[in-house]
Amino acid sequence: MSLSLLLKVMLNRKIVTILLLLQLAITLALLLNSVLLAQQTHQQLNQPTGLELEDTLLVQLKPTTPQLRMYPLLEDLLQRQVRALQNIPGVIAAAYSNQAVITQGGNNGNIYDVDNEDRTNISSVPMYFVSPDFFKVLNVNVVQGELPQLSSYLDGDTQPGVILTQRLTERLFPGESVVGRQLNRGPVSAVISDFYGQRSAEDVMYNSIQVAPPYAVDWGYALMLRTAPGQAGAVREQLTTVLQTVEPNIEIYYIRSLAEQQRQLYRNEYGLASLLTILTALMLLVTMISSYSSAHFHVLKRQQEIGVKRALGASKRLIFIELLSESWLCTLIGAFLGIGCALILNQALAQVISIPSLNWWLPLITSAILLFSVTLATWYPATIATRVSPATATKAL
Amino acid sequence: MEQFIYYLKVSLLSIKRAPLPYALTVFILSVGLGVFFANATFYYQLNSDPLPGKSDKLFFPMTLTPYDCNDCRPPRILSYSNVQKLAASDIPSAQAAMYSSDGYARLTIDQPPTPVVIRITQRDFFQMFDVPLLHGSVWPDDNGHHQVILSRPMALKLFGRTAVVGESLLLDDRNFRIIGVLDEWQMLPRLYDANGRNHLTANEDIFLPLETGYDLNYLSKTNSQTFDDTDYRQLATEGRVGALHQLQYWVQLDTAAQQEDYQQYMQSLAEDEKAAGRHPAPINNQLVPMLGIVDYFGDDPGDIKAFALVTLLFLVVCLFNASHLALNRYLSNQYEFSLRRALGASRSQLQLQMLADVLLMTVFSLLGALFIGYAGVSLMNALLPQNSLFSTWDLTLITALILAAFTCSYLVTLYPSLRASFGSLNQQLKE
Numbered sequence: 001m002s003l004s005l006l007l008k009v010m011l012n013r014k015i016v017t018i019l020l021l022l023q024l025a026i027t028l029a030l031l032l033n034s035v036l037l038a039q040q041t042h043q044q045l046n047q048p049t050g051l052e053l054e055d056t057l058l059v060q061l062k063p064t065t066p067q068l069r070m071y072p073l074l075e076d077l078l079q080r081q082v083r084a085l086q087n088i089p090g091v092i093a094a095a096y097s098n099q100a101v102i103t104q105g106g107n108n109g110n111i112y113d114v115d116n117e118d119r120t121n122i123s124s125v126p127m128y129f130v131s132p133d134f135f136k137v138l139n140v141n142v143v144q145g146e147l148p149q150l151s152s153y154l155d156g157d158t159q160p161g162v163i164l165t166q167r168l169t170e171r172l173f174p175g176e177s178v179v180g181r182q183l184n185r186g187p188v189s190a191v192i193s194d195f196y197g198q199r200s201a202e203d204v205m206y207n208s209i210q211v212a213p214p215y216a217v218d219w220g221y222a223l224m225l226r227t228a229p230g231q232a233g234a235v236r237e238q239l240t241t242v243l244q245t246v247e248p249n250i251e252i253y254y255i256r257s258l259a260e261q262q263r264q265l266y267r268n269e270y271g272l273a274s275l276l277t278i279l280t281a282l283m284l285l286v287t288m289i290s291s292y293s294s295a296h297f298h299v300l301k302r303q304q305e306i307g308v309k310r311a312l313g314a315s316k317r318l319i320f321i322e323l324l325s326e327s328w329l330c331t332l333i334g335a336f337l338g339i340g341c342a343l344i345l346n347q348a349l350a351q352v353i354s355i356p357s358l359n360w361w362l363p364l365i366t367s368a369i370l371l372f373s374v375t376l377a378t379w380y381p382a383t384i385a386t387r388v389s390p391a392t393a394t395k396a397l
Numbered sequence: 398m399e400q401f402i403y404y405l406k407v408s409l410l411s412i413k414r415a416p417l418p419y420a421l422t423v424f425i426l427s428v429g430l431g432v433f434f435a436n437a438t439f440y441y442q443l444n445s446d447p448l449p450g451k452s453d454k455l456f457f458p459m460t461l462t463p464y465d466c467n468d469c470r471p472p473r474i475l476s477y478s479n480v481q482k483l484a485a486s487d488i489p490s491a492q493a494a495m496y497s498s499d500g501y502a503r504l505t506i507d508q509p510p511t512p513v514v515i516r517i518t519q520r521d522f523f524q525m526f527d528v529p530l531l532h533g534s535v536w537p538d539d540n541g542h543h544q545v546i547l548s549r550p551m552a553l554k555l556f557g558r559t560a561v562v563g564e565s566l567l568l569d570d571r572n573f574r575i576i577g578v579l580d581e582w583q584m585l586p587r588l589y590d591a592n593g594r595n596h597l598t599a600n601e602d603i604f605l606p607l608e609t610g611y612d613l614n615y616l617s618k619t620n621s622q623t624f625d626d627t628d629y630r631q632l633a634t635e636g637r638v639g640a641l642h643q644l645q646y647w648v649q650l651d652t653a654a655q656q657e658d659y660q661q662y663m664q665s666l667a668e669d670e671k672a673a674g675r676h677p678a679p680i681n682n683q684l685v686p687m688l689g690i691v692d693y694f695g696d697d698p699g700d701i702k703a704f705a706l707v708t709l710l711f712l713v714v715c716l717f718n719a720s721h722l723a724l725n726r727y728l729s730n731q732y733e734f735s736l737r738r739a740l741g742a743s744r745s746q747l748q749l750q751m752l753a754d755v756l757l758m759t760v761f762s763l764l765g766a767l768f769i770g771y772a773g774v775s776l777m778n779a780l781l782p783q784n785s786l787f788s789t790w791d792l793t794l795i796t797a798l799i800l801a802a803f804t805c806s807y808l809v810t811l812y813p814s815l816r817a818s819f820g821s822l823n824q825q826l827k828e
Binding site: 015016019020022023026027029030033062064065066067215216218219249251267268270271272274275276278279282283286287289290293294297300301345348349352353 | 418421425428429432499501510512569570571616618629630697699700702703704706707708710711713714715717718720721722724725728729776777780781782783812816
């Protein structure tokens, strides 16, 4: 069985071969890019957040009356709600915050070292205004300084201390001691370990926190609580009732674990990756049907030729391998063309969505998947070919 | 007609002889068309013109930048004071500033409040965006009024009827008189609010005058930015003079001359403001037409575009595949074609036979495509819910699908049938 003979067989049916090659090439291009997208979504969903995703619950809510959205009633409401949450069995800590963590965007502003504004100004850093137990809820570590034990006021005579995440501190004060340094938002009180804030920020780990009631809650606010391991489900079931008992004039937008919050944040990417995966599966199915049909048709057409070969001593195994080899050669040429198509498609997709570039090993894996699918589809027609009797050759005489 | 029925019968007989290859061809064509059609539904609806004949006259002006920067565009939301400066021009035929906010509505204080989305705007809004009124009228001027206009669904939800002009409701526990109720209206895509993909969402429930919104400190629910020390809790005072940006602003410029004049007006305004030290950035005026606003903001949903490209490729693959299957099928039947030729049938008669095949394949693949398309739309709604408002089929789309199904069936059948009918007669008869 020589390569030139295989090529000759393929060239004998040019149109069918071209159609098959085009299908294989486009299928590989789609398969490659779908895998890339799925891989990217998987990485996004599994990137470190610095948070306990399963055991931390988030309630997003808003008072429904204007009076409750203004001080002093607002502060009283926030304290009553936090106290009630802390009293739920299984809750380790509860806190309020002007906004949730792991979000697309939200309340943010620029931050800079007042002594070095030009060099240090970062335009969009999330600003969290929280109750003292916020850090206990997130279970973050204190790296420098001390966390404020009491809440102070944003409108007070002195600015409340600012707590920064580690990565933001490194950007603002690389390699320096920072406690007491003056930022435009106030003096630095402490540095804590990183946690995922806003996706649209320059760095998702850039966060600044002040222990103070928020300016206003016109956009709603978040109540966050950390539960003992395995208690999140039981605590979650009680949340609506507990909060409605504390104050009925509230609208609860949603209750989620941080794991759900993260999935929600990447929902579109997940959706697109799922759609492409389904489409790729369909495309593989279509390619398998095509390979099957092509092989089956040509086995039927070449019965006499196969019979002659058998009569001249070709074993069943040789016939089987020969037919599979035709499919393999076709698939390999299609895969080679497909890598070129994949590069073009990758560049076209990168114009409209975020997608990583092709690497060297993915084409090998996807080509192997394609080869496996085609082999599977060609197996049965090749088996039929081995059943052709050498006596068939006599019909050709 | 009789002859055509005969052709159809022959086609059906041919299908019955080898149903599996035919079923596979129809299946592959249906899958390709169905998947393509499902995504085309979203693509078509998302890129449709919500105001045909008028959208090219509506523009979003952006001119003043309150901070220093190089090569930067002006903010995509405007401050109240900047809007006032732009509104001083009498060049536009109509102009309206607007933003959206959240609130709670009820009829009496004893009722539970209903969450509502409020569009806070000016009277020209209704004329500019062809908003239909079912009852009542819009505000007499752009001053503050404790008067609201309700959408039809909100009127039905609150009152159970639409004839409610003159009645009152509580919006965030403040009393408002209802002066109008909209007719059925859903502008899709909602291009007047394209910032941050809001154009993909449904219309608002309640419409409130802009001045009243500022007086009552309603903050934007979508996008707001402060470029100085303005306290956003003091919208009625500081918000009207400071660099608190939260407004969208649209002008109607009916002619090319008006558009030219307005560009000139923006240029003079920016130069004056620059001279006064209120516009430190280089002048970079933008007058963006309505149909270009999503692109300008860079908020085009890339997922649908990306999937459109992929589904188009998938359709191409399915066409190649179906052609391949059809070719095998026709080559298997070549003997029959040759026999007919030998019995005196002309090639054109064979092509008529092929047309009957195409019609049958169109019908079968269309039915399959509709089923798969419906499943595809449902799946896309579940996986990409933000586009769910754009999943409706209309007559144009269905007609396009029928044409696409016919064209694809024709393309799939054309080459194989030609090849079969041009085959060597002698050789085939020998076989």
